[in-house]
Amino acid sequence: MSEHPDPEVQAAIVRLADALCTFERATGIENLLIVREKGGFCFRAISGKPNIPDDITDEQLARMMLR
Secondary structure: OOOOOOHHHHHHHHHHHHHHHHHHHHHOOOOEEEEEOOOOOEEEEEOOEOOOOOOOOHHHHHHHHHO
16 A cells, blocks of 8 residues: 555545444445545555555446445
């Protein structure tokens, strides 16, 4: 997992991922978070859990969530 070059943005992404994970545990509602920036930064998480393999595309993730 790459880190955002701005520490404040990185901390916000981690807080959001943690909150989404907690929300999924409490409600059973799954979610998909993708943050992409020009320049290469990318963060992807399903239900707040990062480390999605790079060989799975954003489009594949979206289709999985819409099922």
